[in-house]
Amino acid sequence: MGNIPSGINTPEILVDVEKLERNIARVAQRVSSQGLKLRPHAKTHKMLEVADRQLTAGAAGLTVATVGEALNFALHGVPKLFIAYPLWINESQAERILELMKRAKLSIGTDSVAAVQQMAKMLGEKAPKVKLMIEIDSGHHRSGVAPAQAVEIADAARDAGLRVHGVFTFPGHSYAPNAIDEAVNQEHKALAEAACLLRKAGHQVKRISGGSTPTAELSDNSVLTEVRPGVYVFGDAQQFELGRTGWNDIALSVASTVISRHEGSADIPRRIVVDAGSKVLGSDRPAWASGYGRVMECPEASITALSEHHATIDWPEERELPGYGEQLRIIPNHVCVAVNLVDSVLAIHPDGAVERWDVNARGLNY
Amino acid sequence: MGNIPSGINTPEILVDVEKLERNIARVAQRVSSQGLKLRPHAKTHKMLEVADRQLTAGAAGLTVATVGEALNFALHGVPKLFIAYPLWINESQAERILELMKRAKLSIGTDSVAAVQQMAKMLGEKAPKVKLMIEIDSGHHRSGVAPAQAVEIADAARDAGLRVHGVFTFPGHSYAPNAIDEAVNQEHKALAEAACLLRKAGHQVKRISGGSTPTAELSDNSVLTEVRPGVYVFGDAQQFELGRTGWNDIALSVASTVISRHEGSADIPRRIVVDAGSKVLGSDRPAWASGYGRVMECPEASITALSEHHATIDWPEERELPGYGEQLRIIPNHVCVAVNLVDSVLAIHPDGAVERWDVNARGLNY
Incomplete structure (x- = not known):
């Protein structure tokens, strides 16, 4: 997936248009065949x-x-x-x-x-x-x-x-x-x-x-x-963990910022906290899922807790803790409920151009 | 809580203004004292x-x-x-x-x-x-x-x-x-x-x-x-199950309609399905919760599964299955994420008057 556009506020949903189009074409071809x-x-x-x-x-x-x-x-x-x-x-x-x-x-x-x-x-x-x-x-x-x-x-x-x-x-x-x-x-x-x-x-x-x-x-x-x-x-963390979406085919992520970091101690986990919570990721978590989503930059990291505006991410010992203000892309567990939380997304084209797409049918529950 | 206003489409969030004001007054008085x-x-x-x-x-x-x-x-x-x-x-x-x-x-x-x-x-x-x-x-x-x-x-x-x-x-x-x-x-x-x-x-x-x-x-x-x-x-099902909100103090519910009903058999549960799913209730469910919310009309019922537009409710053997088209009020597990899913709610006053209140800060994630 392309980089996070500079200067954006987080959390913000990003769509990688190239991967989106590849997924659409692959399944269309497969189903038709x-x-x-x-x-x-x-x-x-x-x-x-x-x-x-x-x-x-x-x-x-x-x-x-x-x-x-x-x-x-x-x-x-x-x-x-x-x-x-x-x-x-x-x-x-x-x-x-x-x-x-x-x-x-x-x-x-x-x-x-x-x-x-x-x-x-x-x-x-x-x-x-x-x-x-x-x-x-x-x-x-x-x-x-x-x-x-x-x-x-x-x-x-x-x-x-x-x-x-x-x-x-x-x-x-x-x-x-x-x-x-x-x-x-x-x-x-x-x-x-x-x-x-x-x-x-x-x-x-x-x-x-x-x-x-x-x-x-x-x-x-x-x-x-x-x-x-x-x-x-789009794919999502749930489909990835079920083996139905490849890691490199995931076309949607939530840009987030590290707002808190803690080296951890004997009884307190080594962790970072990013500003993407359940109000942008959704809180779906099947019992078999490894966490509340995945970090695109660090697949070994585990999102162990999700509040409305915080994701708590246990960070692997062998990797340096990301710095304050660093931006990471979080893959939601269930993409359908994540998209339904925002009024628009940022669509990123292969040449780096960024477009804002409205989520026109957001919240249309009846 | 007042009845469901007639002629509405479901799912729709209802707020009981009398209970809301009672909760606001009670906690204000208690905290001040x-x-x-x-x-x-x-x-x-x-x-x-x-x-x-x-x-x-x-x-x-x-x-x-x-x-x-x-x-x-x-x-x-x-x-x-x-x-x-x-x-x-x-x-x-x-x-x-x-x-x-x-x-x-x-x-x-x-x-x-x-x-x-x-x-x-x-x-x-x-x-x-x-x-x-x-x-x-x-x-x-x-x-x-x-x-x-x-x-x-x-x-x-x-x-x-x-x-x-x-x-x-x-x-x-x-x-x-x-x-x-x-x-x-x-x-x-x-x-x-x-x-x-x-x-x-x-x-x-x-x-x-x-x-x-x-x-x-x-x-x-x-x-x-x-x-x-x-x-x-408002209170919610989670606070009720923790003993921090009285059943009769819960001021918010989601009006829903029975859209499917099944008497059940040996291996398939007796259940109804209503049209309030995770896109209006939110999908928060702590491990200790009894289900994905509660049914105001039948506290013994158990919401065993939640899809985006369905709640599957196992219905007690001793209670008659609600009929098709019957309306029930579902109490969300976590009210903060439920309110964040809708652009407005129906506020019901003690005299039965109904007002539409905008959820002005919905989706303001940054």
């Missing part, structure tokens, strides 16, 4: 500049988590949007969705008869224009139904005059060490079973949609028709 | 409406974490601001601090000779107007120096023509079960020792400043002159 469509999850970046690059690289549309995110990208001209979330649509949301449908082709997730009926009631005559995607639980046990339950939802949709388009899952249990192969298998098995049962019951299944940065590159078109990775554009 | 000043930490709320209520209740000024937060409140007319953070001041920050000093009396934390010298260099002739507060490590081992090291920093400040005003600490190690009494003792002991050594070396110590919501109400003026609690205005 497997005979799959790529519908990247835009909740990771929330930026028009990144969306444009994904679409130019051949993405079939964007995936989003909320109606607000969908509106953000539709207003920018993104023509196809998949809200991969089992929305419960109230009157106010219905107005926003109808607005959205004027601008983009829309698919929406669902995992219940009740939500399908609510959608039919709230969207009225426009409801049949939505492509319904039934969410399947492939082992993560969050939202989604067992494959066998998909048919009753599809039947209810048909009865309500709605259009079932396909099935999707999120194999979130793949975000753990040595869990990826099994999660991929479960994902494919659950989706294949749901698709088979739906077809037997007379429903069309045009789209079979799988996750996710850990699993996307391991998938082919034996079951799936598309994948929805998000994090791959 | 102990002979202490109250300098509340505004990073918790970041809202002018809350700051006004704290100042009206007698706060001696506000504590903040960043120059940006200080500017936000100074522009609103708050006359005294303490940046309780060991700032490393670069040229661009110096410009902002000089701007700030035109509007408010300023104290700034420091924990090194280097930072003091940098401050003298960057602020030039205005530097002597800043009240320097030396940060002491009382056991949290984040920033701050051992009491014995305070003198060399104060000497360096005097040599550079700067004004040492006092000492402060953050007893962050009190945020754990059964850790509070010892943390209070360590806080008082470390600050007393630092103050004593500074006075012996000929320095004035006018202010001796302690944390924090867990410890503030246990403190008196035997050592301290002031306390800086933040979370007390």
Whole structure:
């Protein structure tokens, strides 16, 4: 990654445009070569500049988590949007969705008869224009139904005059060490079973949609028709520790400044403190993670504690403690929540030019 | 807490104004009766409406974490601001601090000779107007120096023509079960020792400043002159589980909607999923916490997993699963990071009137 631009205040999120574009191209090529469509999850970046690059690289549309995110990208001209979330649509949301449908082709997730009926009631005559995607639980046990339950939802949709388009899952249990192969298998098995049962019951299944940065590159078109990775554009410490992102492919970091340093003693750790805390890095830390992120300049260092405006970094004995005012780049554990904390990032081009990119969809939680 | 206003989209942060004002009054009265000043930490709320209520209740000024937060409140007319953070001041920050000093009396934390010298260099002739507060490590081992090291920093400040005003600490190690009494003792002991050594070396110590919501109400003026609690205005699940906030005093929650529900089976938990994830609740979860927050309507329920837009809630066997579309209020684990995720909150008055309050200092990380 390029150097930290001089004269900036920290903490500040930096994006290495060269690595970003390389990640976008690599995954687009890989997914396409497997005979799959790529519908990247835009909740990771929330930026028009990144969306444009994904679409130019051949993405079939964007995936989003909320109606607000969908509106953000539709207003920018993104023509196809998949809200991969089992929305419960109230009157106010219905107005926003109808607005959205004027601008983009829309698919929406669902995992219940009740939500399908609510959608039919709230969207009225426009409801049949939505492509319904039934969410399947492939082992993560969050939202989604067992494959066998998909048919009753599809039947209810048909009865309500709605259009079932396909099935999707999120194999979130793949975000753990040595869990990826099994999660991929479960994902494919659950989706294949749901698709088979739906077809037997007379429903069309045009789209079979799988996750996710850990699993996307391991998938082919034996079951799936598309994948929805998000994090791959930037990478993060979590994906690095899972072996799904190379250290030199990580395109996003948080520029920070050393504001406190301590040589340590018998019972107090040798450490530095930098001014990047949970309010810019996010505080996600899975139990298996080595810390609250990684230091790009010193991969052996361990971020042992994170406060709102401090990261406490135990520093290796064999390395000199960085000086006061020195700037270091911290890689967040989970990049999606880090980007969502800032209104803009600094994009650094290969020639050193720096651009400010707005995080347009920041905070659009509904 | 008042009911969820009808017709809102979720997730949305709600503030119960009656409870907020009760918390502000209770702690103001308690701290004053102990002979202490109250300098509340505004990073918790970041809202002018809350700051006004704290100042009206007698706060001696506000504590903040960043120059940006200080500017936000100074522009609103708050006359005294303490940046309780060991700032490393670069040229661009110096410009902002000089701007700030035109509007408010300023104290700034420091924990090194280097930072003091940098401050003298960057602020030039205005530097002597800043009240320097030396940060002491009382056991949290984040920033701050051992009491014995305070003198060399104060000497360096005097040599550079700067004004040492006092000492402060953050007893962050009190945020754990059964850790509070010892943390209070360590806080008082470390600050007393630092103050004593500074006075012996000929320095004035006018202010001796302690944390924090867990410890503030246990403190008196035997050592301290002031306390800086933040979370007390709202309370959160973490403070409730530590026994420092009563269930009925919790003034902030996140209105959410049930979007998925599952009766469960032998190997899959009985659960609901609501649309409040880590992008509105924050993902802080100390190892000792029972989950990722609490459900106000059902304290026995357990939030076992949090994604960016989903909270997975294991639901007690003896309670009926809430219905689709039902709205529930989720109490975040750590309210400071939750508020920092939204641009505004809904403030609900005792008569049911609803106001939108801006989170003015959101995202001001530097």
